[in-house]
Amino acid sequence: MSNDDAYANAAHIDGAEAYPRRWQEAAASLRAATAGEVHRRYGSARRQRYDLFLPEGEAHGTAVFVHGGYWRTLDKSVWSHLAAGPLARGWAVAMPSYTLAPAARIPEITSEIAAFLTHLADERPGPLRLAGHSAGGHLVARMLCPGVLPPPVLERVEACVPISPVADLRPLIDTEMNADFRLDTETAEAESPALLPREGAARVTVWVGADERPAFRDQARWLAQAWNVPLVVEPARHHFDVVDGLETADSALTEALLG
Structure with missing residues (x-):
């Protein structure tokens, strides 16, 4: 039996088609109103770019958000609005893009995010906090696995919040997406x-x-059990709005990342 429906999100969310435009509009609004620099380079490939948003005053450190899209779609520009919560609490926020499948395989994407964090650690002082959604949740969790980050970079990662992560990739073998x-x-x-x-x-x-x-x-439960860490199941949230708490400084999600 195929796992395609099991891992399909939009087909099971009312009004799913409206979300991308809503995200893009909110993201553009934050970029227009916030200090920082977009399209910074962390590597030579076309999509090896990141946006950096800066709070007022000296930052406590840098929070990172890695986007999802099943490693195949979307980019950093769709999610700028999720920087609002950390910015309001005095954290800089960095959001990378990465080469998408099928142009890159998942191990190569993992390596790109590790390269991004290594670059960011050279550029930014202070602690790092990592969050990622869906495929991005997978990627930030991979940063904590053996041999991925250089030890001096790993030592600066104080917190990691994988949001709706794909933590065990084996079920994806039995999906049409595996062609990519x-x-x-x-x-x-x-x-x-x-x-x-x-x-x-x-x-x-x-x-x-x-x-x-x-x-x-x-998937979330498997990761929490394997690593013996807390699992938060947020009421009344689906795959497309589970990240919304990052827009708010005092949300439980922002607190999990920065508290």
């Missing part, structure tokens, strides 16, 4: 945070919406 991922069992296992130990002292909180697809609730 080109996952086999060996690669899926090697890229699955739920099957790997974690390194470093970062505080980890796994986050998922109560109204998400059962497969995503399972």
Whole structure:
């Protein structure tokens, strides 16, 4: 039996088609109103760029948000509005893009995010806090797995919040999307945070919406159990609005990242 429906989100969210435009409009509004620099380079490839938003005064550190889209779609520009909560609490916010599948395989995307964080650590002082949604949740969790980040960078990661992460990639082998991922069992296992130990002292909180697809609730639970970390199931949230708390300084999601 195919896992395509199990991992389909838009088909099970009322009004799903309206979300991309809403995100883009909110993101553009924040970029227009916030100090910082967009399209900064962290590598030579076309999509190896990131946006940096700065709070008023000296930043406490830098919060990172890594976007989702099943490693195949979207980019940093769609999510700028999610910087609002951390900015209001005095944190700089960095949001990277990365090369998408099928042009890059998932291990290569993992390496790009590690390269981004290494670059960011050279550019920005202070602690790092990581959050990512869906495929981005997978990517920030992978940063805490052995051998991904250089030890001096890993030591600066104080907290990580994988939001609706894909933590075990093996079910994706049995989806049509795998034509782009080109996952086999060996690669899926090697890229699955739920099957790997974690390194470093970062505080980890796994986050998922109560109204998400059962497969995503399972994925979040698997990661939380494997790493023995808290799992928050946020009531009345689905896959497209589970990130909304990052827009607000005093939300539970922003507190999990920065508190």
